[in-house]
Amino acid sequence: MIADIKAFLSDFLVLGDPLIYGADISIVLSMVAIVFVLSYFKKWKWLWKEWLTTIDAKKIGIMYIIAALLMLFRGGIDALLMRSQITFPNEGFLDSQHYNEIFTTHGTIMILFMAMPFIVGMMNVAVPLQIGARDVAFPYLNALSFWLFFVGAMLFNLSFVIGGSPDAGWTSYTPLAGAKLDPGPGENYYLIGLQLAGIGTLATGVNFMATILKMRAPGMTLFKMPMFTWSSLITSLIIVFAFPVLTVALALLTIDRLFGAHFFTIASGGSPMMWANLFWIWGHPEVYIVILPAFGIFSEVISTFSHKKLFGYKAMVWSMVLISALSFVVWLHHFFTMGNTAAVNSVFSISTMAIAIPTGVKIFNWLFTLNKGRIEFSTAMLWALAFIPNFLIGGLTGVMLAIAPADYQYHNSYFLVAHFHSVLIGGTVFGMFAALHYWWPKMFGHVLNEKLGKISFWIFMVSFNICFLPMYFVGLMGMTRRMYTYPEGLGWMPLNVVITIGAFGMGIGFIVMVYNIYWSARYGKRDKTGDPWGGRTLEWATTSPAVEYNFAHIPKVETADAFLHMKEKGTTGQISKAPFKPIHMPNNSGKPFIQAWLMFFAGFGLVFEWYWLAIPAAAATMLVMAFRSFEYHDHHYIPVEEIERTESATGRLN
């Protein structure tokens, strides 16, 4: 009995690994610190009322972004641990099992829990403002989306200290990830954590599609929408059609693992390759989900800081539409080497190369926007400018990988690792950093320091190239992906040392950026105008940060670049012009938060196959939804006096 309990606890608490003890201690300490700070400053109520129950898209966006930055930190630490292990030949810092766990958590966290929330956060911050709306179409659902993402991420992260991390790669290929070869809770954490977050993302897709199609300010036709809004619309569309495939694939593998089904095992007629197939049917559209919003941001930033209209607006839109359709017909390029026929490989090879065409169109559009523009080298603009060549390298090596016969050489080598980091960092991460600097004043009311911003940009960008360019070459020299160590005498060491130096350099760049956030919060220039960059789109028409209801009067739109047009006509004052009408707003609610945490416990129960926990928690989730459907008083009106007070406090009342 005692021995049983001991054995259970040893697995449950992952005893015996100093790194994990370190994590245990730091988690407990930071929890104690958070509880202490909140209690000492009497902030519990504030936290609950202002944040945990909020359904204001602006605040939800901020929470997404904070979570994304924390996950970037965690994923970054994972990356540095991996790089420390493979700098020199035959190192013993991490053993093979530990290395497997770390590349799995790194990849999964970076894509699902860093890139995704960063993007959705930016959509929440900017889209309602850009289309002149007061919130998203379904604010309550929006809060639920956020909390589902959040508990999914927490569940996934918990695996490190409770029960053990997943270790079958972020792609979780069967049969390796099946119950037979990988027993224990690790892979269950992956499946359930992604499932929870994925449901949240799916709801976000529905929400933003409805918001953008239905809630635009009067006069804003589709082809007068800002480019970021366009990219969010297309992204939402891809989400709505791609994420159900992930939901189903995860559910099937969960059923395999927990209830002994055979969807993905050779035994009893299943097919392990079907997992790879389903995973990438979702997985390739997913990479466009994380890149298109970045494209949208670059369009905004480049146009703003070139002080020029975006070149080829229509071509930009149609190329995105084309990309969204093509993104569904290329997935096989992730497993050219799985043993398909030559015909299959050729078709997918060509469809993949075809995507380069609309993408190339976009690159030229950005270049022509810059052409003869009055270019202002702000930090946001630097990230956008650096994106072009860095992403181009990733895109061109992508075309190389798309050549099926050649891919037999590149597949699963460091060449591939370098390729996808070029596009993911050079595209998505640069895009999010550009957005962070660009929309920071809109979120918090002060600008980030430009000098520190530029320092962090240069350190990060140069280190990024020091880190990832050599990876192409070490890949061509034969170093494969997911290798936990390498022998001496292959000539790989010099490049690996350079790569690791670059990786740590990126870490330093990130620290400077975080310091900039801290410094600017204390001393940064406050943005009194609401329009620090000479903006062109409607988010700059309101205050920084935007008032609760975004616009006292919904702006009337006549052209694309609506705010610029208003400035030219001198009608910017109309948004805050008395008299006002009461404004209808949705009520805050604690239910999304509660429901998501109940789902967390249901998920935790499934991870350990503790049905005594999973079933009641799932039933309680249903109960919360039932209560919600009988909630009739879910909105209120902001009275005119309060609007007047708010508007005169911003100094805009006229």
Place this chain on the structure above:
Amino acid sequence: MMNENVEQHNAHGGFPWKHVIGLILSLALTLIALWIVVSYSFSTTFTLASIIILAIFQALIQLLFFMHLNESKSRVWQIIAIGFGFFTAATVVVGSLWIMAYSL
């Protein structure tokens, strides 16, 4: 925009017969499909064919009873969305069959 939504919400009223019928129908279809599979009393071909047909009806019921397919004013978007849906569903199914034909 949202102001108009409120009015619509409150205007609903009446017993939601449509939803109840939809719920019963979709539960029935699910149970029939489950029964066909777990009873093991039919040939594989019949089992597969019948659950696919049931699935198509299931999808129609969802669209008509819950997703208000025939109630909206903005037809264009529905057509585009459903068209894109068919496109992705077809690629997924046809593509997977073709890819898997040689590697199953």
